[in-house]
Amino acid sequence: MADRYKLSLFQRGFNSWVKLWVRLGLPPRKYHLMTVIGRRSGHPHTIPVSMVEQNGQHWLVCPYGEREWVKNVRAAGQLTLSRGLINRGWMKKRLNAIEEHDPNRSGPVLQAYYRGEPITRKFFRAKANSSLKEFAAEAALHPVFRLAESEGN
Numbered sequence: 001m002a003d004r005y006k007l008s009l010f011q012r013g014f015n016s017w018v019k020l021w022v023r024l025g026l027p028p029r030k031y032h033l034m035t036v037i038g039r040r041s042g043h044p045h046t047i048p049v050s051m052v053e054q055n056g057q058h059w060l061v062c063p064y065g066e067r068e069w070v071k072n073v074r075a076a077g078q079l080t081l082s083r084g085l086i087n088r089g090w091m092k093k094r095l096n097a098i099e100e101h102d103p104n105r106s107g108p109v110l111q112a113y114y115r116g117e118p119i120t121r122k123f124f125r126a127k128a129n130s131s132l133k134e135f136a137a138e139a140a141l142h143p144v145f146r147l148a149e150s151e152g153n
Contacts, residue, residue: 018048025084030116032081034060039075051081051147052113058147059101061113063120070143073098081147096147103139107132110142 022031034049047069052059062070073079082093101109111132114124121127124142126134 015048019046022048022083023085029083032083034069034079034081036069036072036079037076039072045069045072049081050113050117052109052116054109054112059109059113060098060145060147061110062143063113063117063123065123065141066143073145074100098145098147101139101144101146103144104136106139106142106144107134107136109144110135110138113142 018031019033022033030051030053032049032051033046035044035046037043038045045068049060052061078095078097080093080095110124110126111130114121114126114135115128124138126138
């Protein structure tokens with residue numbers, strides 16, 4: 001059985017550390033800061049995320065289930081990804097349109113995410129030797145979004 005995610009004091013501290021790491025533009029390059037407008041508050045919310053690149057497409061996976069950022073992204077239909085030094089003038093920032101991926105076809109993306117993010121594996125029922133079908137069955141628990149660069153970027 002997969003663990004349930006609960007944001008602890010340790011996790012808050014770790015996320016703050018990762019945010020700083022990403023703002024500095026340090027490796028690994030798959031980590032970005034995702035900013036999305038809150039569906040109720042109208043305020044921007046920023047969290048660190050890990051992007052999956054597969055067959056020229058970029059994907060975001062929510063390893064912890066349907067969190068608030070997932071609901072905000074669904075409502076907004078877009079988000080901003082950023083990485084690098086803001087005050088040095090070379091932060092890479094881009095607005096992305098986002099589309100929730102068909103859960104029946106999410107298996108390969110979830111499997112790639114699982115392989116690339118050992119820290120979140122305990123939140124998956126599937127294991128390293130699981131089939132694509134078993135990873136596709138995880139889609140109801142781990143929403144998958146495809147990123148598309150918005151026009152004007």
